[in-house]
Amino acid sequence: MKTRKWLLLGTGGVLLLAGLATGGWVVTETALQATSDRAFCSSCHTMAPFVASYDQDVHGGQNPQGLRANCVDCHLPHDTPGNYLVQKGLFGLKAGWGQVVSLVFEPDWIASMEQRNEFLYDSACLTCHAKLEQAPDQSAAAAFGHRTYFAPDNALTCADCHAHVGHKDLRAHLAGDAQPTTTTEE
Template sequence: MAPQPRITEAQTMAKRSKRFSRRLLLILVVLLLVVPAAIAAAWMGTETMIKQTSDAEFCTHCHTMEPMAIAHTRSKHGGDNPAGLVAECTDCHLPHDNAANHLFAKATTGLRDLWAQTIYPIHKPDWIGKLDERAEYVYDSGCLHCHSALERATTDDPAASAAHSAYFANADAEGGGQGPSSCVDCHEHVGHEDLRNALEAHFDEVPEVADELVPEGEEHDEEDSAEHAAKARARPSESASS
């Protein structure tokens, strides 16, 4: 029987070095190709998911959201404008200050809405009353995300200029000013034209509010906005005097 060749220490080290090189090459391939591809795929998937769950078509999977969508299509923010531009539901009803806050609010809002839809047969919201809580559901960061140049914008309407100047002055004072504290303080019906009528027509449990119905077009009534701004500026002095 022929003697087996002896493996020298140098040969052993060479094999180990070769295996290490292969492993290192595999790690580099994973880091340079697989990981970026996985991140890109996850990002595109997230973007697609966010897009697919942001419009009225998705939101109206819940029966209770149908009148909101109907009123939205009638408004300028819903496409009733010369350019046909549409603000999606999440453009207004989610914060846009940063991505993390946006995604967190999207998740928590979705869970809250799912729960509300589940218990709807035994607990029906006061739809008309909730209109007065609009500031809790509409985010100024969303408004300013689209109207990014509003503070520098010029207009021939002095009432609009006064209202917007008062709003930004109040924002600069961190809420301690005398102007409106949110966009919907003045623009009560923005994004949903004639919403109260739509709610009354859709829900049996919503009482008729004929004396409170919102005339069509009030969504964009600048004189009404100026009036609300004036009332907002007057509140601090009224509180002080009382």
């Protein structure tokens, strides 16, 4: 009788732990997906020019295939899952605080463009552009630049050469001089 009781308690404990782990994973994955796309990121008023310029860019769907990168595809590191989660949490806290502060002090986004390497990660670029080093259909200048990037002693980042990646005419959008986007809201 005692063995049966422990067997039932042990089985119940294992099932409970499995259920908690599964539930935790589902909740975490749902939260990660819900806070990773254009719809979520565009809910902040300070992101309006960034979303408008993204909508006009090839990464925002203006390409023959209509493919779109989510905001986190470029703006979070993809080197390890742990670093991704930590940086997502830190970025979320920083963005939330930025929203509060922007009610009083509007950020100087144009000046912040010089710190673009703080908001873009090469590991993110290389997730989609994994075969870039061997890409056959590059111009001579692009091939040279990419060979330089992949050289062992390289100190460049993707954003050093691709300053406006992901956001077409971002400077004009930030200055309020851009043409309105033709992409429909999701």
